[in-house]
Amino acid sequence: MATPLTLPHDHQERLTLIRQTFPDATGPDLADHWRGGRLAALSTLATVDGIAYGRSRNFLDGAVTRLSPYLRHGCITLNEAIKAVKLKHGTRAEKLLFEFAWRDYWRQVWTMQGDTIRSDMESPKVAVGRAPIPADVLAGETGLPCMDAFISDLVNDGYVHNHARMWFAAYLLHWRKVDWRAAADWYEAQLLDGDIASNSLSWQWVASTFGAKPYYFNKENLEKYSAGRYCQDCTAQCPFDASYEALNQRLFGPSHAxxxxxxxxxxxxxxxxxxxxxxxxxHDEMLSPLHPLLAEAEHAVFIFDPALHGHWALHRLQFMADCLSEMEQVSVWVGDTRAVLSALDIGGIVTQASPNRDLQRLLAKFAVHWVAEEPIAEVQLRASDLKRFSRYWQKVGPQLLGDSHYRKP
Incomplete structure (x- = not known):
């Protein structure tokens, strides 16, 4: 069934319409401090302090950018963000430019490896768990104030600080022995910036199936970078209160799997x-009214397809609706992509290239012209260059920063 969807200009009316259109989608309404779209993206980009980011990004109250949902959905491009930061700060914002490169790196791996990134990229370096996500975790009732706060951020806001993501991933995988794939799927469905590549490969990096060793942490690390906000009143028996050496012995056995x-x-x-x-x-990676493919398009369409978006939380769908509300030249539909295109008498398609194999499979029998995005660096990357970020950075770093500023990671 193909159903057209007219998005109201009013933000609250739009949220209500999406809630009614997708009654099975769980999660809260889009939070007041989040709004999708290019205008919100540019406003956020203008506030970015690349110097302060480099100094404080690991602290929960640090100067993070909050750009990731907008980059994920193409409201602004990675190149736009890089150029804006370099214009404002030059290479003094090296750490932020370095982190932008990580986003490109994950995507390059996804492009080359496809659905392989949804499985173990490498054999685990330590014994890893296979357990489903426990009920107390899904309910946000682990009894650990830090972890319950991170769960609340995820399900109630759709955004989690990057350091908190790492702590929580380590807790779930190494302390609770949860299967990384189950955790990654749950996380991706909730996050406003949920991205198959950066999400799946980051969980694998923590698990040690795409990295040389597992990532874990201790109480001292968490207390330092959270300014003690969770530890000061915590009465739980802390599972993280030990040296790294003691935790390593407690958590990990060798893996022969x-x-x-x-x-x-x-x-x-x-x-x-x-x-x-x-x-x-x-598609959901190109939600900007200024996208080059829309400049002379006579007909443009976006489709909320259950095959692509049916597992997403409500606030993710509402964020996309915000983005689409600025794209008045695009007609919005709900239904199976192929059924919608059939109803609209569409035979040929032009779209932005995407590593998303689900999208590629939906369009497999159409005549599709995939248009590549502008790369952040003019380099030829081989599979061996994508085994580790350090190898990728050896090629991309000198172009992004200039040879005189480039440093090995």
Whole structure:
């Protein structure tokens, strides 16, 4: 079934419409301090302090950018963000530019490896768990104030500080022995910046299936970078209160397990319609009214497709609706992508290139022209360059920063 969707200009009315359109989507309404769209993205970008970011980003009250949801959905491009930061701070914002490169790195791995990133990229370096997510974690009732706060941030706001993501991932994987894939899928569905590449590969980095060793932490580390906000009144028996050496012995045994393969959900088959029109298909990575493909487009369409977005939390869908409300030249639909395109008599498609294999499979029988984004560096990357970020950075870093400022990670 193909259903058109007219998005109201009023923000609250728009949130209500999305809630009604997707009654099975769980989660809160989009928080007042988040709004999707290019205007909000540019406003956020203008406030970024690249120097302060480098000094304080690891602290929970540090000068983080909050750009990730906008970059994830293409409200602004990574190149735009890089150019704006360099214009404002030059290479003094080296640490922020370095972190932008990490986002590109994850995407390059996804582009080259495809659905492989949804399974173990490498054999684990330590014994890893296979448990499902425990009920107390899903309810945010672990009894640990720090972890319960991080869960609350995830499900109630859709945004978690990067350091808190690492602490929580380590807790879930190493202390609770949860299967990283179950954790990554849950996280991706909730996060406003939920991105298959950076999410899956970051969880694997913590697990040691895409890294040389597992990531873990202790109470001293958490207390320092959270300014003690969780520890000062905590009465729980702290599982993190030990030296790194003691935690290493307690948590990890050697692993002799091979890399695990996870099944990828297959999409039902459907023939492509023999349509007559060519259109710009807008997908969830290109939500900007100034996207180059829209400049001369006679017809453009976006589709909320259950195969792509059916597992997303309500606030994620509402964030996308905010973005789309600025794109008046795009018609918005709900339904199976192929059914919508059939109803609209579309045969040929132009769209931004995406590593998302689910999207590629939906469009497999259409004549699609995939248009690549402008790269952040003109370098030729091989599979060996993407085994570790350090190898990638050896090629990209000198172009991004200039040879005189480039430093090895």
């Amino acid at each position: 091979p890399a695990r393969q996870y099944a990828v959900k297959a999409l039902p088959g459907m023939s492509a319609p023999a349509g007559s029109k060519t259109t710009v298909l807008v």
